[in-house]
Amino acid sequence: MLKARGITRKFGGLVAVNSVDFEIPRGSISAIIGPNGAGKTTFFNVIAGIYAPTSGSIELDGKPLISPPTGSGREPILLILPTIPFIGLAIYFLLAVGGDAGLVEGVASVAVALLGFVGALLLNIVRPAWYNRLIKRIGVTRPARPNDMVVAGLARTFQNIRLYKSLTTLENILVGMHVHMHGNFIGALFITRKVREEEAAAEQRARELLAFVDLAGMENELAANLPYGKQRLLEIARAIASRPKLLLLDEPAAGMNPKETEEMTALIRRIRDELGITILLIEHDMRVVMGISDHITVLDHGEKIAEGLPKAIRTNPKVIEAYLGRGAAAGH
Amino acid sequence: MSRISTALSAPFAPVRAYFRKHRSFGIFVGVALLSIALPLLTRVPPFDGIQSTNAWVNAFTTAAIYAMLAMGLNVVIGFAGLLDLGYAAFFALGGYTYAFVASPFTGVHLPFWPMLLAGGVVGAIFGVLLGAPTLRLRGDYLAIVTLGFGEIVPITLMNADKFTDGVNGIGGIDKPSIPGILQFTLTNPWPMYGLVIALFALIMIMIYRLQDSRIGRTWDAIREDELAAESSGVNIVIAKLQAFAVGASIAGIVGVVNAAKITIVTPDQFRFAVSISVLAAVVLGGMGNTIGVATGAFVIYLFQSILLKQLNTLVENFNIPVLNQIDFLEFQYVLYGIVLVLMMLKRPQGIFPARRRMREFAPLKIGKRGAK
Numbered sequence: 001m002l003k004a005r006g007i008t009r010k011f012g013g014l015v016a017v018n019s020v021d022f023e024i025p026r027g028s029i030s031a032i033i034g035p036n037g038a039g040k041t042t043f044f045n046v047i048a049g050i051y052a053p054t055s056g057s058i059e060l061d062g063k064p065l066i067s068p069p070t071g072s073g074r075e076p077i078l079l080i081l082p083t084i085p086f087i088g089l090a091i092y093f094l095l096a097v098g099g100d101a102g103l104v105e106g107v108a109s110v111a112v113a114l115l116g117f118v119g120a121l122l123l124n125i126v127r128p129a130w131y132n133r134l135i136k137r138i139g140v141t142r143p144a145r146p147n148d149m150v151v152a153g154l155a156r157t158f159q160n161i162r163l164y165k166s167l168t169t170l171e172n173i174l175v176g177m178h179v180h181m182h183g184n185f186i187g188a189l190f191i192t193r194k195v196r197e198e199e200a201a202a203e204q205r206a207r208e209l210l211a212f213v214d215l216a217g218m219e220n221e222l223a224a225n226l227p228y229g230k231q232r233l234l235e236i237a238r239a240i241a242s243r244p245k246l247l248l249l250d251e252p253a254a255g256m257n258p259k260e261t262e263e264m265t266a267l268i269r270r271i272r273d274e275l276g277i278t279i280l281l282i283e284h285d286m287r288v289v290m291g292i293s294d295h296i297t298v299l300d301h302g303e304k305i306a307e308g309l310p311k312a313i314r315t316n317p318k319v320i321e322a323y324l325g326r327g328a329a330a331g332h
Numbered sequence: 333m334s335r336i337s338t339a340l341s342a343p344f345a346p347v348r349a350y351f352r353k354h355r356s357f358g359i360f361v362g363v364a365l366l367s368i369a370l371p372l373l374t375r376v377p378p379f380d381g382i383q384s385t386n387a388w389v390n391a392f393t394t395a396a397i398y399a400m401l402a403m404g405l406n407v408v409i410g411f412a413g414l415l416d417l418g419y420a421a422f423f424a425l426g427g428y429t430y431a432f433v434a435s436p437f438t439g440v441h442l443p444f445w446p447m448l449l450a451g452g453v454v455g456a457i458f459g460v461l462l463g464a465p466t467l468r469l470r471g472d473y474l475a476i477v478t479l480g481f482g483e484i485v486p487i488t489l490m491n492a493d494k495f496t497d498g499v500n501g502i503g504g505i506d507k508p509s510i511p512g513i514l515q516f517t518l519t520n521p522w523p524m525y526g527l528v529i530a531l532f533a534l535i536m537i538m539i540y541r542l543q544d545s546r547i548g549r550t551w552d553a554i555r556e557d558e559l560a561a562e563s564s565g566v567n568i569v570i571a572k573l574q575a576f577a578v579g580a581s582i583a584g585i586v587g588v589v590n591a592a593k594i595t596i597v598t599p600d601q602f603r604f605a606v607s608i609s610v611l612a613a614v615v616l617g618g619m620g621n622t623i624g625v626a627t628g629a630f631v632i633y634l635f636q637s638i639l640l641k642q643l644n645t646l647v648e649n650f651n652i653p654v655l656n657q658i659d660f661l662e663f664q665y666v667l668y669g670i671v672l673v674l675m676m677l678k679r680p681q682g683i684f685p686a687r688r689r690m691r692e693f694a695p696l697k698i699g700k701r702g703a704k
Binding site: 106107145150151155156165166167171181185195199238 | 561
C-alpha cells in the first residue's frame with residue numbers, strides 16, 4: 001500500500017534519516033521502533049508531509065505522494081503570481097505618461113494592475129483545467145503539504161496531543177471531516193439544502209465516531225476538559241474522521257497506565273478490523289508493539305537495521321545491540 | 333442571585349429556544365427592536381438634555397458603522413486568530429472606491445446600491461493581496477506587516493495628489509437614493525439610520541452563518557493549532573485568505589456607507605487611530621463573540637463622542653479651576669490605554685467572552701437508530 005524508497009532527510013549536516021526503504025502491506029499494523037534519536041519521528045513526519053524528504057520517493061496506492069499536487073490550480077499563491085507582470089506593466093505605463101498623468105491615466109493604470117488578478121481569478125473559476133495547464137506550462141508548482149497528504153488518504157496523530165482545545169469534541173471531529181465536505185461561501189450564507197443535509201450527515205457520522213472510540217455522551221465537552229487518555233482517543237477519532245487509507249499513530253500509548261494501554265491496543269485492532277484502515281505506529285512500549293504489530297521496522301542512527309515479524313525482531317542481535325549496547329548483545 | 337436570575341429568565345425559555353432555532357430571524361427582531369428603542373430612549377430625561385433626537389440618531393448611525401467594522405475585524409482576529417493592525421486601510425479603500433465613482437471630483441455618478449457590492453469586492457481583493465505575502469507570519473510579525481499596510485494606504489492616498497486631491501480628500505460625494513421614493517439628505521438622519529441598521533443586521537447574520545459553517549470551523553482550527561489543522565486536511569493558505577477577504581470586504585462595504593453618510597473622504601479619517609479604536613472594541617467586547625464586539629464598539633463610540641464631550645461641558649458648568657483647563661476629548665487615547673490594560677489584567681476574555689454554542693440535541697443512541 002505505502003512504498004517508500006530511499007528516503008533521506010538531512011538537517012544541515014545532520015542526516016536524520018538515511019536512505020530508508022520501507023513498505024506497508026494493505027490491512028496490516030506496522031510499527032517503527034528504535035532507541036531515542038533514531039530518526040523515527042523525522043521519518044514519520046516525512047511520510048506525513050510535514051518535512052519534504054531531501055531525496056527519495058513515496059507512493060500510496062501506486063500514486064506518488066511527494067510531487068506537485070494535481071489540484072494546484074486552486075492555490076491562491078498561483079493566483080497572485082500572474083498579477084505581478086500586470087502591476088509592472090501599470091507602473092511602466094505611469095512612468096511613460098510621466099508628469100501629465102491625470103485622473104483617467106491613474107484609474108486606467110490601477111485597472112491594468114488588477115487585470116492579472118481578476119483575469120486569473122475568472123479563468124480559475126470558469127475554466128480550471130485551462131488555468132491548471134497554463135500554470136503547469138509556466139512551471140509554477142509548490143511542494144506538497146500535510147493537507148495534500150490527507151486528501152491522498154493519510155491521517156496522523158501527534159506524540160504530544162494536538163487537539164483544538166477550545167472546541168467541543170464533536171467540533172474537533174467535524175474539522176477532521178473537512179476534506180470530505182463541500183460547503184462553500186454561498187452555501188454557508190444561504191444555508192442551502194445541500195449544506196444542511198451535509199452538516200446533519202456529518203454530525204451523525206461524528207457522533208458515531210465518538211461512540212466508536214468510547215466517547216459517546218461527551219459531544220459537548222470542551223476538548224481541553226477531557227482527561228488525558230480520552231484526549232488521545234479523541235485525537236484518533238479526529239484522524240479517522242478524514243476516512244484515511246493509512247493511519248499514522250505517533251506513540252499512541254505514551255503516558256498511559258496498563259489498563260488504558262490495553263484498551264488502546266484493542267482500539268487499534270478494531271480500527272484495522274472494523275474500519276479496514278492500515279496502521280503505522282511509533283511506540284516505545286514494547287508490550288504494545290510486540291502485541292499488535294504484524295510487521296516491525298527498527299531504525300537506529302537514521303538507518304534501517306532490521307525488519308520482520310515481532311518474534312524475529314525480539315531475538316535479532318542487531319536490535320538488542322542498538323537498544324542495550326554491544327556487551328549485552330554478546331551476552332556478557 | 334443566580335436563583336433570581338434563573339427565576340427571571342424562566343418565562344423566556346420558550347422564546348430563547350425559538351430564537352436559538354431561528355437565529356437569523358432573531359437577529360432581525362432584536363436589531364429592529366433596539367433600533368426603535370434607542371431613539372425613543374433619547375426622548376427621556378438624562379438623554380434628551382444632551383442633544384436633539386436627530387443628533388442622537390446621527391451618533392447611533394456612526395456608532396453602528398463602528399460596530400460593523402468591529403464585527404468584520406473580529407472575523408480576522410477573533411475567529412482566525414490573525415492579528416490585523418491595519419484594518420482601517422480596507423475601510424479607506426471602500427470609501428475611496430465609492431468617492432471615485434460618485435462625486436464631482438471624477439464627474440462619474442454611479443448609483444449607490446451596486447457600489448455597496450463593489451466596495452466589498454475591492455476590499456476582498458486587497459484583503460487577499462495583503463494576506464498572500466503574510467501567510468507565513470504569525471502573531472507579532474503579522475501585526476507589524478498589517479500595521480505597515482494600514483499606514484501605506486492613507487499615506488498613498490495623501491500623496492497621490494492628482495488622483496485623490498491629497499489631504500483635502502474627495503468631497504461632495506453622492507448621497508444614496510431610492511429613485512422616485514426617497515432621497516437621502518444631510519439634514520435628515522433617519523434614512524441613513526435605517527440603511528445602516530439593516531446592513532448591520534445583514535452583516536451580523538452573515539458572520540454568524542459563516543462561523544457555523546465548514547469555513548468557520550477551519551478558522552477555529554487554524555486559530556487553535558495550525559499544524560493540527562493542516563494534518564486534518566485544512567488548507568491553511570486558503571482558510572487564512574478567506575478570513576482576510578471576509579474581514580476586508582466587510583470593511584469595504586462599510587467604507588462605502590460611511591463615505592455616503594458624511595459625503596467626504598480624506599486620508600485623515602483612516603489613520604492608525606481608527607484601526608486601534610476598532611481593535612480596542614474587539615478586545616473589550618470579547619474576541620470571537622460577534623454580538624459582544626458589536627456592543628463593545630457601539631458603547632465605545634458613544635462614550636468617546638458624547639460622554640467625553642458632556643464631561644467637558646459639565647466641568648465648565650461647575651467651574652472647577654484645575655479641571656476647567658482639561659479637554660477630556662484629548663484624553664480619549666489615554667482612556668483607551670487604561671481600559672485595555674485593565675481588561676488584560678482583570679478580564680482578558682472581554683466583557684462578553686465567546687462561548688461555544690452547544691449542540692443541544694439528544695445524544696445518539698447506538699443500536700436504536702429508529703428511536704429518534
